[in-house]
Amino acid sequence: MTEPTSNAGATARELISFRIGAQEFCVDIMAVREIRGWTQATALPQSPAFVRGVINLRGAVLPIVDLGARLGFDSSEVTARHVIIVAQIGPQLVGLLVDAVSDILTVTDGVIQPTPDVASDTAKTFVRGLMAIDGRMISLIGLDHLLPEQHLEAA
Amino acid sequence: MDPMAAIRDTFFQECEEQLAELETGLLAMEAGDLDPELINGVFRAVHSIKGGAGAFNLEALVRFAHVFETALDELRAGRLAPRPEIIKLLLRATDVLADHVRAARDGAEADTEHSQAMIEELRTLGPEGADDGQAADEIDGLDFQPIALQPEPAVARSAWTVFFRPRADLYAKANESARLLRELASLGATLTTLDAAALPDLDALDAEATYLAWTIELATEADEATIRAVFEFVDGDCELEVTSAGADSPQAAPDLDIAALIAKAQSQAATPVDTAPAISEARRAPVAAPAPSSAPEQPAGPAAGGTIRVDLERVDRLIDLVGELVINQAMLSQRVMEAGLTRVSGVAMGLDELEQLTREIQDSVMAIRAQPVKSVFQRMPRLVREVAAQTGKAVRLVTEGETTEVDKTVIERLADPLTHMIRNAIDHGLESPARREAAGKAAEGVVRLAAAHRSGRVVIEVGDDGGGIDRVRVKQIAADRGLIAADAPLSDDEIDNLIFLPGFSTASEVSDISGRGVGMDVVRRSIQALGGRISIASRPGQGSTFTLSLPLTLAVLDGMVVSVEGQTLVAPITAIVETLQPKAQDVHALGGGAQVINIRETYVPLIDVGQALGYRRQPLAAGAGVALLIEGEGGARAALLVDAIQGQRQVVIKSLEANYRQVPGVAAATILGDGRVALILDLDTIVAVSRGDQRKAG
Numbered sequence: 111m112t113e114p115t116s117n118a119g120a121t122a123r124e125l126i127s128f129r130i131g132a133q134e135f136c137v138d139i140m141a142v143r144e145i146r147g148w149t150q151a152t153a154l155p156q157s158p159a160f161v162r163g164v165i166n167l168r169g170a171v172l173p174i175v176d177l178g179a180r181l182g183f184d185s186s187e188v189t190a191r192h193v194i195i196v197a198q199i200g201p202q203l204v205g206l207l208v209d210a211v212s213d214i215l216t217v218t219d220g221v222i223q224p225t226p227d228v229a230s231d232t233a234k235t236f237v238r239g240l241m242a243i244d245g246r247m248i249s250l251i252g253l254d255h256l257l258p259e260q261h262l263e264a265a
Numbered sequence: 266m267d268p269m270a271a272i273r274d275t276f277f278q279e280c281e282e283q284l285a286e287l288e289t290g291l292l293a294m295e296a297g298d299l300d301p302e303l304i305n306g307v308f309r310a311v312h313s314i315k316g317g318a319g320a321f322n323l324e325a326l327v328r329f330a331h332v333f334e335t336a337l338d339e340l341r342a343g344r345l346a347p348r349p350e351i352i353k354l355l356l357r358a359t360d361v362l363a364d365h366v367r368a369a370r371d372g373a374e375a376d377t378e379h380s381q382a383m384i385e386e387l388r389t390l391g392p393e394g395a396d397d398g399q400a401a402d403e404i405d406g407l408d409f410q411p412i413a414l415q416p417e418p419a420v421a422r423s424a425w426t427v428f429f430r431p432r433a434d435l436y437a438k439a440n441e442s443a444r445l446l447r448e449l450a451s452l453g454a455t456l457t458t459l460d461a462a463a464l465p466d467l468d469a470l471d472a473e474a475t476y477l478a479w480t481i482e483l484a485t486e487a488d489e490a491t492i493r494a495v496f497e498f499v500d501g502d503c504e505l506e507v508t509s510a511g512a513d514s515p516q517a518a519p520d521l522d523i524a525a526l527i528a529k530a531q532s533q534a535a536t537p538v539d540t541a542p543a544i545s546e547a548r549r550a551p552v553a554a555p556a557p558s559s560a561p562e563q564p565a566g567p568a569a570g571g572t573i574r575v576d577l578e579r580v581d582r583l584i585d586l587v588g589e590l591v592i593n594q595a596m597l598s599q600r601v602m603e604a605g606l607t608r609v610s611g612v613a614m615g616l617d618e619l620e621q622l623t624r625e626i627q628d629s630v631m632a633i634r635a636q637p638v639k640s641v642f643q644r645m646p647r648l649v650r651e652v653a654a655q656t657g658k659a660v661r662l663v664t665e666g667e668t669t670e671v672d673k674t675v676i677e678r679l680a681d682p683l684t685h686m687i688r689n690a691i692d693h694g695l696e697s698p699a700r701r702e703a704a705g706k707a708a709e710g711v712v713r714l715a716a717a718h719r720s721g722r723v724v725i726e727v728g729d730d731g732g733g734i735d736r737v738r739v740k741q742i743a744a745d746r747g748l749i750a751a752d753a754p755l756s757d758d759e760i761d762n763l764i765f766l767p768g769f770s771t772a773s774e775v776s777d778i779s780g781r782g783v784g785m786d787v788v789r790r791s792i793q794a795l796g797g798r799i800s801i802a803s804r805p806g807q808g809s810t811f812t813l814s815l816p817l818t819l820a821v822l823d824g825m826v827v828s829v830e831g832q833t834l835v836a837p838i839t840a841i842v843e844t845l846q847p848k849a850q851d852v853h854a855l856g857g858g859a860q861v862i863n864i865r866e867t868y869v870p871l872i873d874v875g876q877a878l879g880y881r882r883q884p885l886a887a888g889a890g891v892a893l894l895i896e897g898e899g900g901a902r903a904a905l906l907v908d909a910i911q912g913q914r915q916v917v918i919k920s921l922e923a924n925y926r927q928v929p930g931v932a933a934a935t936i937l938g939d940g941r942v943a944l945i946l947d948l949d950t951i952v953a954v955s956r957g958d959q960r961k962a963g
Contacts, residue, residue: 152942153832155878156929164925164934164942169589171934171942173925202924257925 125215127248128195128208130178131186134248135208136215141197141253145211148192158258159185162207167196174205175256182232199253206256215248217241222250276317277370278574283310284363285643291359292646295352304347308337314366319498323369329380330365333358336390345390354390358383360647424510425485425492430460430478435502437473446479448495453485482510577673580633584820587623587630588917594623595938631818635670638716638725641680642667645687645714652691659698659708660691665715671723672818678795679725679815682788686727686811687712689785694729694809704806706730713810723817728810734803736760743769761801761809765789796822796839824916824935824945825893827907830880834907835916835935835945840895842902844910847871849888860884862892862904869894872955873906874946878930895948903952918945930954 127136151163151174160179164171174194179185186209194205222239238252290307315330336355339345361383368374427449431442449455460478470476483492489507496505598616607613642664653660671679695701695710702708713728736757743763744751755763763769767786792799797815816822816839824835825844851863852871862871871892873884885906892904916935919942921928932947 150941152934152944153880154925154928154944155880155931164921166592166936166940166942169585169592169919169936171919171921171924171936204924 122216122218125217125250126195126211127213127215128193128211130181130209131183133183134212134246135177135251136248137195137197137206137251137253139214141199143196143198143203146194146196148188148190148194148207161258162188165194165205167203167205170203172196172203172205173257174207176207177251177256178208180256181236181251182230197253199256202257204253204257215243217243225249273321275574276321277366280314280317280366280370283314284359284366285640286310287362288356288359288643288646291352291356294347295349295356299347301341304337304341308334308341311337311362314362316498318369321369325377325380326365326369329362329384332384332387333362336387339390351390354386356646356650358387360650363647423485425483425489426506426508426510427481427483427492428478428504428506428508429481429496430504431475431499432502432504433473433475435499436475438499438502440499440502442477442479445495445499446481449481449483449492452487452492452495453483455484456482458482478504575633580630584630584634587627588820591623591627591917592936592938592940594619596940599938631672631820632670634673634818634820636673636676637668637670638676638679638723639667641676641683642714642716644680645683648684648687649691649712652688656692657697658691658695658710660695660710660712662687663711663713665713666717669716669718669723670817671716671815672820674819675723675795675815675817678791679813682791682813683714683725683727685788687714690727690729690731690809694731696732700732704732718817719814721817721823723815725813725815726810727813728808730808733805733807733809734761734764734801736805739763761803764801765799793839795819796837798839820918821915822918822935822945824914826911826914826916826937826943827874827891827893828909828911829878829907830875832880833911833937833941833943834874835914835943836893836895836905836907836948837932837945838913840948842894842896845892845894845904847888847890847892847904847906852887858884864894864904867902869902869904870952870955871904871906872951874951875906875908877951877955895952901952903955905948905951916943916945 124139125136126139126142127134129135146167149165151165153163154161154173157163160176162174162176164173166172176185188207191210193208193211195208195211196203196205221241221243223241225233225237225239228234235255236251237249239250241248241250287307287310290303290310293303294307311330311334315327315334318326318330333355336345336358340347340351340355345351361380364376365380368376429442429445431440435442446455446457450457458480460480461476463478464470464476485492489509492507493505496503598620601607601612601616607616645664646662649660649662690712691710695712696704696706698708701710711730713726713730715726715728717724740749740755740760740763743749743760743766744753746768748763748766748769749755764785767784769784769786789799792813792815795815796819797813799814800812801809802812803809822835823838825838825841827834827836845864847862853861853863853868855861860871860873861868873881875881876884885908890906890908891910892906894902894904896902916937919934919936921931921934921944928944930947930951931944932950933945934942935945937943
C-alpha cells in the first residue's frame with residue numbers, strides 16, 4: 111500500500127493504478143466494477159482497431175477496449191496474463207484491457223498536477239492529470255470518451 | 266411513485282379489464298348466450314367502473330356509466346329483452362364508455378357530443394318514463410351540482426327528512442359518513458341531528474361496530490332520486506330512509522342535551538380513530554371498495570383465480586437470469602465432458618437432470634410473459650363496427666383461438682398490423698352488400714381472425730369471404746407504378762404477393778379508412794421486425810386469407826449457427842428460404858467484385874458474409890462454402906456465402922447496444938454453450954450494404 115500523501119482537510123480519492131507496457135495509469139476506483147482475467151473476445155465488424163471485441167460478462171455483452179491502443183501506443187499481443195478492468199461509463203459497462211493492475215492509491219486532489227500542454231490530442235482527451243508517487247509518473251485517465259462515438263455509422 | 270397516482274394507475278388498469286369483460290359479455294349475448302350470470306357480469310363491470318370513477322371524482326365518466334348501468338339494470342331485471350339491436354346499441358355504448366375511461370386516464374376531455382347522443386339513446390331503454398322527468402332530473406342534478414350550491418330563490422324548495430344509519434360494512438369499504446353528510450349538505454340547507462343513543466360505554470365499545478345514526482332535515486330543490494344518489498355507493502351498507510316533509514317548513518332543531526352529548530362524544534372518540542386503518546387499507550384498492558352492494562345475491566368481485574400483478578421488469582430480470590442459467594448449465598456440461606468426468610457414476614445422470622430442470626424452468630418463466638392473444642383480439646370488434654359503419658358494409662367478425670398464448674411484447678406489437686389488416690379486409694376485401702347478394706352470397710360479410718400454435722410458433726390468420734384479390738387489376742397497378750414490367754410472366758401467387766411491395770395501394774380512390782399512406786409493405790415490415798413472416802392466399806370470389814407466423818417470444822430466436830473465417834455467427838432462420846452448396850460453374854462474376862449465383866435459372870446476388878463484415882478481403886473461392894438463400898424486405902432474394910453450417914439452435918437474444926452501440930450488419934448478440942459471445946446477423950442490412958446502399962445500412 112502506498113502511504114497516503116494527504117493534507118489534512120482535503121478530500122481524499124481512491125484510484126486504481128495499472129500498467130500498460132512501461133507506462134503507469136490510474137482511474138477513479140468508483141468507476142471500477144470488477145477486475146477479471148482475459149478471455150478470448152468475439153471480434154466486432156465495422157469497429158475501430160482499439161475495440162477488441164465483446165465478451166460474456168455473466169450474460170451481459172461487454173465490449174473490450176484495448177486501452178493501450180486507444181491511447182495511441184502500439185498494441186501488443188494479448189496473453190493470458192492480461193487483465194480486464196470492468197468500468198462503468200455513464201449507463202454502460204466497458205472492459206478495459208491493460209497489462210496488469212498494480213496498486214490502490216489514496217490521494218488528495220492537490221497531488222494531481224494538471225496535464226502539461228502537449229501537442230497530442232489523444233493525451234488531451236484522455237489524460238486528466240499527472241501525479242508523481244514514489245518517483246513513478248502515473249497518468250489519471252478520464253473514461254468519458256473511450257468508446258467510439260455513435261455517429262460513426264452515419265458514414 | 267405518489268401513492269395516489271399508483272392507485273389511479275391500478276384503477277385504470279382494472280377499468281381496461283372491466284371494459285374487456287363487458288365487451289366479451291355483450292358479444293356472447295349477441296351470439297345468443299343469455300345466462301343470467303353473464304348479464305350480471307356485464308352489469309357488474311359497468312358498476313365497478315362507475316364506483317371507481319366516483320372515488321376519483323371523474324364526473325363525466327360517472328355520469329355516462331350511470332346511464333349505461335341503468336340501461337343494463339333494465340336488461341338484468343328482465344324488463345328489457347336482449348334483442349339484437351339493443352345489444353348492438355350496448356356495444357356502441359361500451360365503445361363510448363371506453364373513450365370516457367381513456368379520456369379520464371389521459372386527463373383529456375371526452376367527446377361530449379358523442380357521449381350525450383349515446384346517453385339519449387340509452388335513456389330510451391331506461392325504465393318506464395325514464396326518458397322524461399326522473400332520469401333527466403337526476404342527470405341534471407349531477408351535472409349542475411355546483412350551481413345547486415348557490416341559492417336560487419326562484420326554485421321552490423321542498424323539505425325532506427333523511428334518516429341514515431351506517432352499518433359496519435360501510436366503513437369497512439372505506440366510505441365515510443362525514444363525506445356523505447357533506448355531500449348531502451351540498452344539495453341544500455341541512456339540519457343534522459346525531460342519534461348517539463346506541464353508543465355503549467367505552468369498555469363495551471367494539472371498535473369495528475357502528476353505533477351512530479343521523480337524522481338530516483334537508484331543504485332542497487333536488488328530488489328524492491338525487492338525495493338517494495348521494496348514498497348510492499353505500500347502498501346496502503346502511504339504513505336509509507328518505508321521507509318528504511312536504512312544504513318548505515324547516516322544523517325547529519330538536520332539543521339536545523349538549524352536555525350529555527359532549528360526554529358521550531369524548532368516550533366515543535375511539536370510533537373514528539379505529540376506522541382509520543380500515544380506510545387507509547381500502548384506499549389501496551379503491552375499485553374493490555364500491556363493491557356491487559346493490560346486488561347482494563351476486564358473488565362480490567371477480568372469482569378469485571389466484572392472480573397477482575407483477576412488475577414487468579421483475580419478470581424480465583428473471584428471464585434474463587434463467588437465460589444465464591441455461592448458458593451456464595451448457596458450459597458446465599461441456600467442461601465436465603472435457604474433463605472426462607462423465608464416466609464417474611452419477612455425474613452424467615446429475616447433469617442430465619440439471620439440464621431437464623433448467624429447460625423446465627426456462628419454459629415456465631417464458632410462460633409468465635405469455636399472454637392470450639385475446640387482449641389484442643378484443644380490440645377488433647370495435648374496429649369492425651366502426652369500419653363497417655363507415656363503409657356501409659355488413660360485417661360479422663369471427664374470432665378463434667383467443668386463448669393462444671404469445672409473448673406480451675409480440676402481442677403489443679401485433680395490434681397495429683392486425684388493425685390495418687382488418688381494415689383492409691373490410692374496406693378492400695369485402696364487397697358491398699348489393700354486390701354480395703348479386704354474387705349469391707349472404708349480404709353480411711365475414712372477417713375471420715384466428716390464432717393457433719403450430720410447431721413452436723404462433724400462426725394468426727386474417728381472412729375474409731370477399732371477392733378475393735383482383736389479379737388483373739393488381740398486375741395493372743403494379744405495372745402502372747413501374748413495380749413490374751407490363752409483360753412480366755407472373756404466377757397467381759406472385760401477383761398476390763405484389764401487394765406487399767412498397768408503394769403499392771389497391772384502393773382506386775384513397776379512402777380515409779385504409780388509404781392512409783400505409784400499405785401492406787408496412788404490415789409486412791412490422792411482422793418481420795418481430796421475427797415473423799406473412800403470406801397471402803386468395804381465391805377469386807371466395808376471399809383472401811393472410812397468414813402470419815410469429816415466434817412465441819422475442820427473448821429467444823431460432824438461429825442457424827454458421828462459421829465464417831473462424832468466427833461463429835448466428836443467422837435468424839425465419840429469413841432463410843433454403844441452404845445450398847454452390848457449384849463453381851453456377852457462380853458468375855459481374856465485375857467490380859460483385860457475384861451472382863444461378864439458382865434454378867434465376868440469378869441471385871451472392872454475398873460473401875466474411876467480406877461484407879470485414880473479416881476477410883477476398884471472397885471464398887467459387888464452389889467453396891455454403892450459401893444461405895434469404896428473402897429480405899420487399900421479397901428480394903440474395904444468397905449469403907458462409908464457410909460452414911454448424912447447426913440449428915435456439916439462442917437467447919442479448920443486446921449489443923446496452924454496453925456498446927449498434928453495429929451495421931449485426932442485429933444483436935447471443936451467448937453460446939462455450940460461454941463465448943456470438944453475433945446474430947442482420948441479414949437485410951448485410952444485403953443492403955453489399956448493394957452499396959449505405960443510407961439503408963445506417
